Amino acid sequence: MDDTIKILDQGFACLIENLGVINAEHFIALIKRDDFNYTVWQREYFDKMAPGEFAANASIYAKNHPYTGKGQIL
Secondary structure (H helix, E strand, O other): OOOHHHHHHHHHHHHHHHHHHHHHHHHHHHHHHOOOHHHHHHHHHHHHOOOHHHHHHHOOOHHHHHOOOOOOOO
């Protein structure tokens, strides 16, 4: 299995695990319909944050979602 298929499989598994099958499909449809550009969205989203807000949010998230060791290196 090549890396592209592994990444797609992991991505779909993540979406389904966190959103459920129906909402995962809805999410994919929304991205495809709107010709979604993640890089542009990310830039717009993070540019609106106050200085230090990202780091503070990341610290809170890390504290509330400790690493469980499920990550895989492809």
